[in-house]
Structures are given as structure tokens and as C-alpha cells.
Amino acid sequence: MTTSLQKTPGGASTGEPLLSVRDLTVAFTRRGEPDSVAVDGVSFDVAPGQIVGLVGESGCGKSVTSMAITRLLPARGVRVTGSAMMDGVDLLTLPEAEMRERRGRDLSMVFQDPLSSLNPVIPVGLQVTEVLTRHRGMKKEAARAEAADLLDRVGIPDPRRRLDSYPHQLSGGMRQRALIAIALACRPRLLIADEPTTALDVTIQAQILELLKDMVRDTGAALVMITHDLGVVAGLCETVNVLYGGRIVERAQRHRLFATPRHPYTNGLLGSIPRLDSPAGEDLVAIPGSVADNLPWASACAFAPRCPRAVGVCRTTTPEAETSGGRLLRCHNPVPATAE
Amino acid sequence: MLRFIVRRLLQVIPTLLLLSVLVFAWLRSLPGGPATAFLGDRATPESVANLERVLGLDQPIPVQYVQFLGRVVTGDFGTSTITGEPVLAEIGRALPATIELSIAALVLAVALGIPLGYLAARKRGGPLDVSTVIGTLVGVAVPVFFLGYILKAVFAVELGLFPPSGRQSVAVDATNVTGFAVLDGLLTREFDASLDALSHLVLPAVALATIPLAVITRITRASVLEVLNADFVRTANSKGLTPGTVRGRHVLRNALLPVSTTIGLQVGLLLAGAVLTERVFVWGGIGTLLADAITLRDYPRLQAILLLGALVYVLVNLLVDLSYAIIDPRVRLS
Numbered sequence: 001m002t003t004s005l006q007k008t009p010g011g012a013s014t015g016e017p018l019l020s021v022r023d024l025t026v027a028f029t030r031r032g033e034p035d036s037v038a039v040d041g042v043s044f045d046v047a048p049g050q051i052v053g054l055v056g057e058s059g060c061g062k063s064v065t066s067m068a069i070t071r072l073l074p075a076r077g078v079r080v081t082g083s084a085m086m087d088g089v090d091l092l093t094l095p096e097a098e099m100r101e102r103r104g105r106d107l108s109m110v111f112q113d114p115l116s117s118l119n120p121v122i123p124v125g126l127q128v129t130e131v132l133t134r135h136r137g138m139k140k141e142a143a144r145a146e147a148a149d150l151l152d153r154v155g156i157p158d159p160r161r162r163l164d165s166y167p168h169q170l171s172g173g174m175r176q177r178a179l180i181a182i183a184l185a186c187r188p189r190l191l192i193a194d195e196p197t198t199a200l201d202v203t204i205q206a207q208i209l210e211l212l213k214d215m216v217r218d219t220g221a222a223l224v225m226i227t228h229d230l231g232v233v234a235g236l237c238e239t240v241n242v243l244y245g246g247r248i249v250e251r252a253q254r255h256r257l258f259a260t261p262r263h264p265y266t267n268g269l270l271g272s273i274p275r276l277d278s279p280a281g282e283d284l285v286a287i288p289g290s291v292a293d294n295l296p297w298a299s300a301c302a303f304a305p306r307c308p309r310a311v312g313v314c315r316t317t318t319p320e321a322e323t324s325g326g327r328l329l330r331c332h333n334p335v336p337a338t339a340e
Numbered sequence: 341m342l343r344f345i346v347r348r349l350l351q352v353i354p355t356l357l358l359l360s361v362l363v364f365a366w367l368r369s370l371p372g373g374p375a376t377a378f379l380g381d382r383a384t385p386e387s388v389a390n391l392e393r394v395l396g397l398d399q400p401i402p403v404q405y406v407q408f409l410g411r412v413v414t415g416d417f418g419t420s421t422i423t424g425e426p427v428l429a430e431i432g433r434a435l436p437a438t439i440e441l442s443i444a445a446l447v448l449a450v451a452l453g454i455p456l457g458y459l460a461a462r463k464r465g466g467p468l469d470v471s472t473v474i475g476t477l478v479g480v481a482v483p484v485f486f487l488g489y490i491l492k493a494v495f496a497v498e499l500g501l502f503p504p505s506g507r508q509s510v511a512v513d514a515t516n517v518t519g520f521a522v523l524d525g526l527l528t529r530e531f532d533a534s535l536d537a538l539s540h541l542v543l544p545a546v547a548l549a550t551i552p553l554a555v556i557t558r559i560t561r562a563s564v565l566e567v568l569n570a571d572f573v574r575t576a577n578s579k580g581l582t583p584g585t586v587r588g589r590h591v592l593r594n595a596l597l598p599v600s601t602t603i604g605l606q607v608g609l610l611l612a613g614a615v616l617t618e619r620v621f622v623w624g625g626i627g628t629l630l631a632d633a634i635t636l637r638d639y640p641r642l643q644a645i646l647l648l649g650a651l652v653y654v655l656v657n658l659l660v661d662l663s664y665a666i667i668d669p670r671v672r673l674s
Contacts, residue, residue: 072574103580111578116571119590121597121668130589131579166669182579 017045018222019069019107019190023082024092026061026068026246030077038064040246040297041082048189051216051223053237053254055230055269059291061246062226066192068092070109071099086190105135107190108183110212113199114175118167124151124178125163131185150181154211173204177211184215191216192224197232209236230269234258242266245294245302248321251328262327262334264309301332309333341665348658355654356647360412363646364405367639373397374421377637395421397639408643418640422632427644430629436519437507438625441617442610444541445548450603453553457560457599458592464565472557479554484613488547488620495543502543505622512536544621548613552606559602563595570594597668604660608653 026039039061046052054062067073069084069091084091086107091099111117119127128150129143138146144163151159154177167175176196183191193212197205213236216223225237233240233254240257242250242265250263261267268287289306296302297318304314313332321330375391376383392398396407411418417427460472496504507521508514514533517524522541525534567573568591576590611626618627626645633641665671 070578072577100577100580100582103578105580109575109578111571111575113571117575119572119576119594120670121593122589123669130581130585134579134581134585168670179575182575 016047018048018050018086019046019224020085021045021065021069021082022085024065024068024084025079025081026064026073027079028077029079035079038246039068042243042246042248043082044241044248044251046190046222046224048222049216049220050239051213051225051237053233053240054224054226054243055228055233055240056243057228057269057291060243062228062243063194065243066109066194066224066226070103070107070192071096072109101135104131104188105186106188107192108186108188110176110179110183110191110193110196112195114172114179115167115199117179118175120167123164123166124170125165128163128178128182128185131182135186147181147185150185151178154178154181154184154215155207156181172200173207176200176204176208180208180211180215184219184221187219188221190222190224192226194226195228197227197229205232212236230273242269245291245297247297247302247330248328249303249330253326256327260335260338262329262337263331264307264333264335265303267335268308301330309335345658345662348661352651352654356650359650360409360643360647361405363643364401364408367637367642368401370637372637374637374639377635378421417644420633420641421638422636422641427641430641431626431644431648433519434625434629436625437521437623438611438614438618438627440520440522441541441544441548441623441625442607442614444545445610445613446552446603446607448545448549449552449556449606452549453556454560454596454599457557457562458564458595460557461561461564461568469561472561476554476557479550480558482550483616484547484551485616485620487550488544488617491543491547492620503540504543507537507540507623508533509536509540544617544623547620548610548617551613552603552610555606556599556602560595560599563598564591567591567595593667597664600660600663600667604657607656611649611652 022043024039024042025037027035027037029035042061042065044052044054054065056062064073068080071091071094073080080092082092086102091102091107094102118124125144125147128147129138129140132138132143132146133140136143148159148163151162156162156174156177162170162174162178167178170178176199180196191212196212197208200208209232212223212225215221225232227233237254240252240254241248242257242263244265250257250261250266252262257266258270261270265287272285272287274284287306293305294302295304295315299318300316301307301310301314301319304310307314311333317332319330319332321328323329373392374395375388375397379387379391389398396404399407408418415428419425420427420430423430456472460469463469492504495501503509512533514521514530514537515524515528517527521537522534525531525537572594573586573590576586581590614623614625615627615630617623618625619631622628626649629641630645632638633645
């Protein structure tokens, strides 16, 4: 557990943000049906070298957010609005061919399920070298040497031999390391990791998080960490965005968020982490209901039906995002601020 | 690998043995027999009995079966009750015609089916996709002989584009080397003979290819659609690979795995379809031999053709399994 409570000034890192997402909205459209809004006006910044968390339960829009920024959503049946500025250009309006130039080179992704995310019929080596030949113009032999070096750096033993292995011949942790090697091959300045540890054992999870942390530190890349696991956030992220129903409901520095959660949803998430020192036989704490109970943001707080602190206004008025003291909060009746 | 092949080949023996019992019993349970078929309606019971004694059909069926097996082991499938010729010689002469037709049909089905299925999947819901889905449904449903007669009526009789039947024009003086008409023309540099054989081949090959083409197209389409949504394709796109690399290296290779199995299964169906196609186009291959043998209850010829057909089917599927192990590294032959 993290015990050091060093305070970082409000904006985490100074200087220009590397990625600046504004009013990102993603709606899935279907003829004859109302649009289903998965991400609803999300804005956040990521500075170089910074680790930012996007946290929430299944269906809160965190994965869709990352897929929208990297433009990996299907073209049909999806409407994306807003902007995602990187290097002065809006990734969302870039022509597809230019986006392909940037993907894998300037920004790359690590996915959740390493077995299905690797091509089963192609050796791991080629899956690494194809990024190098594509973006760094390397020749076959040079790319192979570089790939072995990359596998070595992410902690895969005997990397030269592993180049010829197929994904099914590697363990789960090795596969995730290989995926990370692929993502880092061109030293991207932005890495988006979508639940990279969910499919792994707890001990392997810790190793992979450690690896991501080291890699970000060594390369100076920014990392957007998408997870439902507050344990992952606690050990890694500087700034944490809590998503609910497609909107950011609370954003704060990690330590402040954990010490004094203000949004009832954040509070519920923290309260539902099982504790080793709780009496045996005690029921686990859970947030009642599910995302299916959500109210529309347009006229209410989506979380109100599940919220223990909900008052009348929560069901009739949209809570606006308010920022104070480096914390963003979207709540009519927040948890009282205790001593910070 | 070698052990796998040997084991699979050994498995063929009990399969064929069981099949031979079934074929033997099935043929003898059909009404009539070679003697009545040969002598006709007005034959006396005495002459029928006589002929059956000559053919060895007066023995109890189990005895006949054991005798048959004993000869087959030495490579003797008996003589045809129609022509009196050894059936293996007959089959050997007719085989090139059928193989030529089947290969032409298979090449057509694979060469058209895979690109068509792939394009339909990529433009899912578009005009090409919709017409492919409907067209393949019709293709599977239309009986081969019906399609054969339609093709013949339109393209041979009405339009006169292709010859209506046979393998070669009488006017073309072709030298027979291998029995494969198109190949022979190339080998002997009689290119007009090759061209002539090719023009004879078009209509029967199209008729025979229809069903495999429809099936291969549908399987390819379904398989590509599935792979397009796979996580590793998303990964490939997230690497910024060019669309060509994503499609060729990541989508197509994985999508073709189930297609290769389908192709193997289709070879078996081609043999069945060839019987009808050869009938319509007077092709003179195994299908023609088989059809005649059924009408005239030619037991030895039927037994030989059915068992050899089964052997081919089993061997082709062994080849498919072996090729599968080459394209899919997850499959281990053991």
C-alpha cells in the first residue's frame, strides 16, 4: 500500500499537454432506434511522462473512449464528436492514412486479452518486426535484432528463440509482455493500456504494472491507464478520472482521491474494495443496482438511482462539473470534505 | 508427422473393410441382379440360373464376400459383367476424364469462391454481398443435372459458344498420351487439340463447380466476417499497419483455415456430382461407368468404383489435415 503522501501541485506536470481530449462524445447509432451514447462529453489532458487513470465499472465508456481516440471503432454505426489534439492536430479528423502513420509510431495501445490480441498463426517475432519495418523503415535482419532486444527489455527470457515462437507457446504473462514490446517498439509518446492486467494472475499483474511503470519512466511516454481496478490505480496513476455512465464524475490527484473521495460513486468504489483486516464472515460491500438503472444525464444525475446520498434535485437536474482546488466534481450532494 | 501419416493410413483399412461389407450387402439387396439385367425380361429361370452359376452368384453371399476379399487383396477386382473386361482396366481408362473434369471444377470453385466470399464480407450489406448471399443460396439449391441441361440449352444449342457434349471433337486428330485431353495437347504441341478439349470442358466444369463454389463462397464470407472482428485484427490496426498488410497477413490467413477443410469435403461431393454431370454431357468418365453399372447391376464394377471412391475421399481428407498442420501452428499432429 502507498503510504507516502507527497503533494504534487494542482496540474501534476507543467507544460503543454501531449494529448488533450475535449468534449469527446461517442454515440452508437442504429436505424429506427434512438442513439445510444457511450461516452458523453469527456475531457481530459495527459502530459508527457504522466500516468493518467480512467476508472469505472463495465459499460462506463472507458474502453470506448480509448478506441475513439485511436480511431479503432468501426466506421459505420458510430458517431464521434469532440476533439483529441496531439501535436497540434485533431486525431479525430485526421485522414485515415495519416492516422495509420501515427498509430504504432506516436501512439500505441496495449489490450486486455493477450492471447486473442495476438495473431495465432504468425510467430511472435514477425508481430514485433512488422511495426519496425512499417514505421522505422528497418530491414528484415535489423528489425529481428531490434525485436529480440525489445523482448529482452520487457523481460522475456531467451528472446532470440522466442521470436520464432507462436503466441500459444507463451504463457499469459509472456504474451502480455510481448504485446507491450510491440506497443513500445517505435517508442511512442503516448501509450494507452486498456485493462492490461485483467486476464492475468495477481503476481503476474504486479510484474506487468511494474514493467509498464519502468517503460514509461525510461521512454518518457505518457500513459493512459484504463481499468476497473482501483488497486491498479493506487500503485500507478498520478491523476485519476472516475467515469460513470460516459461522463467523468470526479477527477483528482491519486492521493487526494483515495484520502477524501467526494463523489458518492468514487466513495462506493473505494468502499467496495475487500479489506484483509475486516472480520471474517462479514458481507462484502457493493454499490447497489447496476448501470442498467441509470437515469439520462440530460435531465438528472445518472448515478442517482444507485446513490446512497441522492436527494430530490439529483433526479431532476443535471449536475454540472465543478472544479475547485485541482479537483473536478460532478455532484449535487457530495460526500463532505473531511480534513485533507 | 510420419507416425501420424502411417497411423491415419492404417485407419483406412478398417474403414474400407466395413464399407466393403456394406457395399456388398447393399448391392445384393437390390432387386434383380446381373443375370436378369443382362438376359432381359424374357429370360427363362434356367438361363438366369445358368448365368448366375457362371458368375459365381449362386453361392451364399458370405462365401461370395470372402472370395471377393481374397481376390481384392491380390489387386483383382474381377471382371465387368457388362463388358467382360477387368474392372480396374476400365476404371484406369475412364479415370483421367473424371479427374480432368473434377480438377477443372475445383479450380473454378476455389479461384472464384475465395475472392468472392472475401469481397462480400468486406462490403457486408452492400450490393455485392447481398447478391452473393442470394446467388450462393440458389447455387446450392439447383440440382446439378438441371443446371447442366440449362447450360447446354443456352450456351451450346442457342448461342453455339461451346460444344454440347463429349470431350473432344471428332475432327480434331488428337494424340492420346496421358488420357488428360488438355494436357495431352500441350505435351504433343497439338495446341488446337488442347483448345478443343478446353472448350468441351467449360460447360461441364461450370455445372459441376456450382455447388462447391457456392459452399466455398459462403464459408469464406462467414470466416472473414468473424476474423475481421477478432482482437488480433484490432491489434494489427492499432500498430498502424497498411490496410494491405492487415488484410493479407492477418485477416486472410486466419480466415482460410476453415475454408481449407471445406475444400477437402467438397472433393467428396465432386465425385458424386461428376456422375450426374458426366451423364448430361456424355463425358465418358467414371461417372458414366458407374451409371451404366447401376442400371445393369454390374456388381464387380460397382464394388470397385465405390471402394476406390471412398479411398480417394479418405486420402484427400488426410491431405487436408496435413495441410492444416502447416497453415495453423496450433495444430500438432500426434
